[in-house]
Amino acid sequence: MTPIAPTFFFYFLSAVALISAILVITRKNPVHSALALIVTLLSLAGLYLMLYAPFVTGVQVIVYAGGIMVLFLFVIMLVNIERAMKEEEFNKQWIAGLIASLLLGGLFLAVYFKGRAIFPSEFTKIPEQMNTQQVGMLIFQNYLLPFEIASLLLLVAIVGAVVMAKKKLS
Amino acid sequence: MPTGNLSVTTFVIASIIKIAIVLWVLLTAVAYTVWLERKVVGHIQNRWGPTRVGPFGLLQPLADGLKFIFKEDLTPPYVHKFLYILAPMLALSMSLIAICLIPFGNSVNIAGMNIPLQITDTNIALLIILGITSIAVYGVALAGWSSNSKYSLLGGLRASAQMISYEVALGLSLVGVLILCGTFSLHGIVEAQTGTWFGFIPKWNIFKGQFIAFFIYIMAAYAETNRIPFDLPEAETELVAGYHTEYSSMKFAMFFMAEYSNMVTVACLASILFLGGWTGPVFGPPILHALLPIFWFALRVLFFIFVYIWVRGTLPRFRYDQLMSFAWKFLLPLAIANVMITALVVALRS
Numbered sequence: 001m002t003p004i005a006p007t008f009f010f011y012f013l014s015a016v017a018l019i020s021a022i023l024v025i026t027r028k029n030p031v032h033s034a035l036a037l038i039v040t041l042l043s044l045a046g047l048y049l050m051l052y053a054p055f056v057t058g059v060q061v062i063v064y065a066g067g068i069m070v071l072f073l074f075v076i077m078l079v080n081i082e083r084a085m086k087e088e089e090f091n092k093q094w095i096a097g098l099i100a101s102l103l104l105g106g107l108f109l110a111v112y113f114k115g116r117a118i119f120p121s122e123f124t125k126i127p128e129q130m131n132t133q134q135v136g137m138l139i140f141q142n143y144l145l146p147f148e149i150a151s152l153l154l155l156v157a158i159v160g161a162v163v164m165a166k167k168k169l170s
Numbered sequence: 171m172p173t174g175n176l177s178v179t180t181f182v183i184a185s186i187i188k189i190a191i192v193l194w195v196l197l198t199a200v201a202y203t204v205w206l207e208r209k210v211v212g213h214i215q216n217r218w219g220p221t222r223v224g225p226f227g228l229l230q231p232l233a234d235g236l237k238f239i240f241k242e243d244l245t246p247p248y249v250h251k252f253l254y255i256l257a258p259m260l261a262l263s264m265s266l267i268a269i270c271l272i273p274f275g276n277s278v279n280i281a282g283m284n285i286p287l288q289i290t291d292t293n294i295a296l297l298i299i300l301g302i303t304s305i306a307v308y309g310v311a312l313a314g315w316s317s318n319s320k321y322s323l324l325g326g327l328r329a330s331a332q333m334i335s336y337e338v339a340l341g342l343s344l345v346g347v348l349i350l351c352g353t354f355s356l357h358g359i360v361e362a363q364t365g366t367w368f369g370f371i372p373k374w375n376i377f378k379g380q381f382i383a384f385f386i387y388i389m390a391a392y393a394e395t396n397r398i399p400f401d402l403p404e405a406e407t408e409l410v411a412g413y414h415t416e417y418s419s420m421k422f423a424m425f426f427m428a429e430y431s432n433m434v435t436v437a438c439l440a441s442i443l444f445l446g447g448w449t450g451p452v453f454g455p456p457i458l459h460a461l462l463p464i465f466w467f468a469l470r471v472l473f474f475i476f477v478y479i480w481v482r483g484t485l486p487r488f489r490y491d492q493l494m495s496f497a498w499k500f501l502l503p504l505a506i507a508n509v510m511i512t513a514l515v516v517a518l519r520s
Contacts, residue, residue: 031253031315038308058297066304067337070311070330077315077327131293132354 006050013050017043030076034069041065055132188289189270196269200430201231207479214483235423243419246317253316258417258424261309265428265435268302271295272438273357275448275463287464288357295356296348299439300341303394307333309428310396310413317416325412328402328490332393335497336400340390342505346383346512347375347443356439360447374446379515382508384444386501391436393497395429397478399485402493437474438467445470 016039023036045060139147205220205227212219220227245254273288292298307330314326348354351362365373376384393400404412414425441447450466452459488496 031250035253035308035312042305054292054294055297058294058301061301062297062304062341066301066307067334070304070307070334073308073311073315074327074330077311077323 009046009050013043013046016040017047030079031073034073034076037072038065038069041069053131053135055135184285185289188285188287192269192274192289193266196266196431196434197427199434200427201235203430203433203475204234204426205231206475207482210476210479211483214480238420238423241419243421246319246416248318249416250316250318253312254416255421257309257313257316258414258421258428259309260312261306261428262424262431264302264306264309265431268299268306268435269431269438271299271356272435272442273360273447274467275460278460286357291355291357294354296344296354296359299435300337300344303432304333304337306428306432309425313417313425314413317413319416321410321415322413325404325409325415328409329396329413332396332400332402332493332497335494336390336393336501339386339497339501339505340394342502342509343383343386343390344443345505345509346380349509349512349516350375350378350380356442356447360442360449363446364449372446372449374444374449376444379512380444380508382504383512384440386505386508387440387444389501390497391440392478392481393493395432395436397429397433398482399488400493401487402490433475433478434471437471437478440474441467441470 020036020039020043024033024040027033027036041060041064045057045065048060049057208230209219209227220230223229223233245251270289271292273286273291275287277284277286310333311326311330314322314324314329317323347359351359353359353362359375363372363374367373367377371377392398396402396404404414409415414422417425447470448463448467450462452462454462
């Protein structure tokens, strides 16, 4: 099971991801931004598939592209877009934003040039039939504690959202 | 590429032929599901249903199709044009793509080649189908928003909220089956259900203790396909026609076809996951060996579609708050309990 034309698909999917990611931050209409973000997430799913991770691909599509983004769109659809578009976007934070993105980019470059030794030069190919099992093993044996901590964090976020959304009982 | 013993060229040609056949059968099935629905609901309500076009009204789908094509296709002013046109395309294409992962039977031998009766088999087929259905929500949500009309927007909002809620229960209801079969591949799931107990009780998942999961799946699937009693997104007494209020002609027909082909896909999945797919008695000459499994499969699908229509003719519509609390307070805990009990039993047995 070798993928066909991996170089082409890698550059194609990366280009789609980058272009749609730029569209996310440049479109004025928030619905268009959300749609561009969906395209980004779907092309990322394609990239996961090229890394022999079919399970992660499926979960990426179901949870991010199909679940969370629907909720995003749900909220945006309730906003009065005509008025929101007239308001000035990108208020005076662009200097802070620039610094933050430069720092992040610097971090990525530093990791790429200095820390290459940390990553294995060749990724281990898990046979496709075993992929889902392997992910399950990793989550519930090797990384059980981080996994549970992450789910606890999400639970806290949910409880917090409910508390903030609840009407005050006077 | 799962080419098996085929060369690449034969694989591509066989795939194209299979795609053409499957799409043709699916679209015909969609057209005649509409006919069947009008007939059955008609008889339930003491009417005849369509009788004028052809014998028993059998040519009615053709007449409907022609009418859809020749209707004026008007785009209302003030719609968001790009999304307005994209939405029905998205809804229909996603529901057609989902069928490509459904196996209709084992492989057949044609001219010495072993051709699987399925457009494509992957190890995560079930996940892909869930992903495609979750993308299909955008067709409905965007149709509602881009129409720039209050009825459409409310319909779209309801649809996206409903589909998200029921998708959770739907996904969890499948986990029990997956634990029992140990694979995501639909082909593998059917393989795991072959054989019988005591010679007459088939080893279907529904008899392996997954009947609660089956019940949850059916409920959630009705909600996912926006069918009565969960057709809140297009409740005509409140919302005119919900998200497709502003659509006419073929664009409306695309939503219509998407809904019915989703019904067919859901029925196929239910047969595969819970009722043993194409398993059944096979006898007679080799040609029957090839065709009988497909027949058994089609019979199950037809049964599910009939139940769909039966339910539509019988039940009234939920209220919206009932719909939501039913999903989150009843189906979801039940599905989680089912997963835990199944996992426990499987763990104790092994």
